[in-house]
Amino acid sequence: MNKKIQFIICRKAATKLLSIWWFWILVIVAVGVITATYMFYSGGVDTRQVESEILAMKILDCFIERDKIKFVFNPDSDFDLFGECSLNPDVLNNGNYFIKITLSSVEKTYGDVSFEKNCIMAQGLTARHFPRCTEMEIGDFKVLAGSNYRGGKND
Amino acid sequence: MIIKNKKAEDNLLIEQIIFWVLNLIFFTALLVFVFNAGSGTAIIEENSAKKIGLVIDNLKLGTKVTLDMPKLFDKAEKNFYTGPIVEQKEDRIIVRAAEGEGHTFYYFPKLPLYSITENPSAKTITISMGAVP
Numbered sequence: 001m002n003k004k005i006q007f008i009i010c011r012k013a014a015t016k017l018l019s020i021w022w023f024w025i026l027v028i029v030a031v032g033v034i035t036a037t038y039m040f041y042s043g044g045v046d047t048r049q050v051e052s053e054i055l056a057m058k059i060l061d062c063f064i065e066r067d068k069i070k071f072v073f074n075p076d077s078d079f080d081l082f083g084e085c086s087l088n089p090d091v092l093n094n095g096n097y098f099i100k101i102t103l104s105s106v107e108k109t110y111g112d113v114s115f116e117k118n119c120i121m122a123q124g125l126t127a128r129h130f131p132r133c134t135e136m137e138i139g140d141f142k143v144l145a146g147s148n149y150r151g152g153k154n155d
Numbered sequence: 156m157i158i159k160n161k162k163a164e165d166n167l168l169i170e171q172i173i174f175w176v177l178n179l180i181f182f183t184a185l186l187v188f189v190f191n192a193g194s195g196t197a198i199i200e201e202n203s204a205k206k207i208g209l210v211i212d213n214l215k216l217g218t219k220v221t222l223d224m225p226k227l228f229d230k231a232e233k234n235f236y237t238g239p240i241v242e243q244k245e246d247r248i249i250v251r252a253a254e255g256e257g258h259t260f261y262y263f264p265k266l267p268l269y270s271i272t273e274n275p276s277a278k279t280i281t282i283s284m285g286a287v288p
Contacts, residue, residue, distance in 0.1 A: 002240050008252055020249060022174075026178075026181055029185070030181075030185060033185055033188070033189065034188065037188070037189050037192045038192075041192055041193065041195070041198055043203055045201060045205050047205045047208075047209060050209060052283050054209065054212045055212075055263065056263070058212075082265070086216075086264055086265050087263050087264060088262075088263050088264065088265040088285055089248050091261045091262070091263045094261075097164065101256060114194065125196070128268065149261065151201065151204060151205055151208070151258060151259060151260040151261075152258070152259055154182050
């Protein structure tokens with residue numbers, strides 16, 4: 001057989017063999033890309049950190065006026081945080097939020113109290129389902145606000 | 156013999172061209188899929204609901220904010236959706252760009268007298284908190 005023809009036949013066989021492998025490579029690439037895209041977009045937009053910052057800022061704004069604390073805040077006082085700061089208790093007590101207000105040695109917590117420890121734990125490791133918290137302070141006044149709210153379908 | 160060789164070479168060339176064209180189609184389709192996945196109705200609804208919800212969380216009494224939302228309005232138009240795009244219910248907002256459940260976002264301020272108005276021609280949403288001066 002002519003050497004040139006033999007070369008072409010061999011190349012043709014190699015091409016066929018290559019095309020089978022190439023087909024499998026394409027399938028693997030397609031499955032990989034589709035899975036990665038689905039995983040990326042199914043994660044949703046995480047607004048928990050921003051929400052906790054807004055909540056902490058709102059409480060700070062509500063409490064401090066011209067560098068002074070507006071309210072009487074002691075263990076015996078019947079302080080209504082939600083009423084004074086125009087916050088919705090139904091939303092903030094639904095298990096997705098946490099607020100801790102500290103003034104000197106007086107401390108008051110609202111919402112899911114487990115968030116405080118979970119937030120500390122989430123700082124050191126990758127914990128997707130743990131809440132995100134923000135701490136702000138001015139002088140003796142300290143606010144810790146946490147959110148684990150992701151939004152969802154209509155209910 | 157030379158003619159036969161030429162024919163074989165031509166076939167090989169055509170095969171190569173077909174191979175590369177098919178590859179090109181495959182990777183283009185994959186790219187189109189990835190770009191389209193990011194502009195799905197559910198994703199746009201979620202992004203818009205969270206954006207509006209966070210703006211409401213941040214608003215102070217007596218302020219008015221207008222948000223540009225061209226993607227949301229374009230998606231609703233593409234889906235032939237004519238219902239309310241942004242709906243406010245008690246302490247939450249629901250954003251829809253198609254018939255269905257939409258995306259819900261609860262906001263935490265309890266301030267009265269705010270309104271959410273859509274402007275489809277300008278593709279904007281205006282949120283007013285309290286009495287705007």
